[in-house]
Amino acid sequence: MTREEIKETLREMIVQELRLEEITPEEVGDDLPLTGARLGFDSIDILELIVAIERRFGVRIRDGASAARALESVNALADFVLVNTQEKLS
Amino acid sequence: MQNRSNAHERRWSRHGWNNRVSLYLIRTLAPRIPHPFISLTHWLMTAVCYVAMGHERRASIANLRQICAEDGLRLRRRSFSLFYNFSRFMVARMEMKNLPEQSITERVVNLPEARAALERALALGSGAVVATAHLGNWEMGVRLLKLSGRKVHIVMMADGVGDIESEYERSRAMEGLKVHWIGEDPFVGAELLSALRDGELVAVQADRNAGAACVTLPLFGAPVQLPLGPATLARAADVPILPCYVLMEDGHHLRLRIDPPIQVRRTSNAREDLYQATLELSRSIEAAVAERPEQWFNFYPIWEKTCTQP
Structure with missing residues (x-):
C-alpha cells in the first residue's frame, strides 16, 4: 500500500469504526488532531481505534506514549503504519 | 444501544466534609479510640452525618427503596446502616496503608x-x-x-x-x-x-x-x-x-x-x-x-x- 492509500484507509476507518455521523472521511484532514476539539475522541474511542488499526495493518501500538505519538493525526498514523509494516517485512 | 452519557451534574462526593481535614481527623483520631468505644464512635458519627447530610440521606433512601422494595422504619434503618457502614469503610480505608x-x-x-x-x-x-x-x-x-x-x-x-x-x-x-x-x-x-x-x-x-x-x-x-x-x-x-x-x-x-x-x-x-x-x-x-x-x-x-x- 502506498502512503496515500494508507491515509485513505485510515480516514475511512476513523469514520466507520467510531460511527461518526457528522463528518465524512474526506473531512478528516491529514493534520487534524484526533483528540482535538473538532473530533474530540475520548479514551474509549482511542482504544477502539487502536484495536481496529492493529487488526487491519497487523501492527502493535505498545503503550500510551506510542499511542499519543501515532494518533496525533492521520499523517502521524500513516507514518506509524508505514514504519512498522516495513519493520515487520525487513 | 450504546450512548454517550451526560456529565454528572452533581457528584455526591462534592460535599463540604470530603476534604483533607476530614481525612486527617479520621486517620489520626480513629486509631486512638479505645476498642470498646469504636462501635459507639461509628454510631455517633453516623448519627451526625445522617442528620446533617439531607441530600445524601434522601438519595440513599430512594436507592434502597428500589433495591429492597421496603418502606417505613425498616427502610430508614437500612439507610442508617449504609451511613454506618460507610463510616467503618472510611476508617478502614485510612488505616489500610499502615497495615502489613x-x-x-x-x-x-x-x-x-x-x-x-x-x-x-x-x-x-x-x-x-x-x-x-x-x-x-x-x-x-x-x-x-x-x-x-x-x-x-x-x-x-x-x-x-x-x-x-x-x-x-x-x-x-x-x-x-x-x-x-x-x-x-x-x-x-x-x-x-x-x-x-x-x-x-x-x-x-x-x-x-x-x-x-x-x-x-x-x-x-x-x-x-x-x-x-x-x-x-x-x-x-x-x-x-x-x-x-x-x-x-x-x-x-x-x-x-x-x-x-x-x-x-x-x-x-x-x-x-x-x-x-x-x-x-x-x-x-x-x-x-x-x-x-x-x-x-x-x-x-x-x-x-x-x-x-x-
Whole structure:
C-alpha cells in the first residue's frame, strides 16, 4: 500500500469504526488532531481505534506514549503504519 | 444501544466534609479510640452525618427503596446502616496503608477459596479486568489483588475534588498500585491495553458511568447507565472480566465474593459483544448488591439519569 492509500484507509476507518455521523472521511484532514476539539475522541474511542488499526495493518501500538505519538493525526498514523509494516517485512 | 452519557451534574462526593481535614481527623483520631468505644464512635458519627447530610440521606433512601422494595422504619434503618457502614469503610480505608500484608489477609474469612478462584480466572487470559463496585471495602480488595503477584492498575474517575484525589493517589502509590484517571488522558486505554497484554490486572468500578460510552441496562428493575469501558478494554485485550467484591462482615472481617469470569465475545458485531458482556456484569453487580444492599455506597440518586444520544 502506498502512503496515500494508507491515509485513505485510515480516514475511512476513523469514520466507520467510531460511527461518526457528522463528518465524512474526506473531512478528516491529514493534520487534524484526533483528540482535538473538532473530533474530540475520548479514551474509549482511542482504544477502539487502536484495536481496529492493529487488526487491519497487523501492527502493535505498545503503550500510551506510542499511542499519543501515532494518533496525533492521520499523517502521524500513516507514518506509524508505514514504519512498522516495513519493520515487520525487513 | 450504546450512548454517550451526560456529565454528572452533581457528584455526591462534592460535599463540604470530603476534604483533607476530614481525612486527617479520621486517620489520626480513629486509631486512638479505645476498642470498646469504636462501635459507639461509628454510631455517633453516623448519627451526625445522617442528620446533617439531607441530600445524601434522601438519595440513599430512594436507592434502597428500589433495591429492597421496603418502606417505613425498616427502610430508614437500612439507610442508617449504609451511613454506618460507610463510616467503618472510611476508617478502614485510612488505616489500610499502615497495615502489613498479613494483617490484611487475616481479615479475609475465605482467603483460600478466593485465592483459588482468582488463580482459576487468571489462567484464562494474560491479564484480567477486575470489575468491582462501590460495595463493601472495595479499596481493600485492590490491595488483596496484589496477592496474585501481578502488577495492579486502578482506573478512577476524576472526582473534581483535587486535594482528596491526590491524597488517595499518594497512598495507593505507596502501596505499589498505579492509578489512572479517566477523562484526563485520552490515551489511558492504550496504557491499560498494554498492561493487560503483559499479564497485569486492571481494576475498575463498573457500577457508575464515568462520563464516556455507556449503556442503559436494568438494575433492580429500573434502567441505569453503566460504563462500557470494562467490556471494551477486556475485548480489546482478549482477557476476561473478573467480577470481584469485598463484603464487610462483623468487626474487621471481610469476605471476598468472586463471580465466574465473563468472557467478552469477539464477533463481527462489536456493539452486541460489549452489550452482552456489560449485561452479564450488571447481573453480577445486582446479585452482589442484593447480598449487602446497605454496603453499596451510592449517596446520589442512581436511577435518576439515563444515557443521552451523542
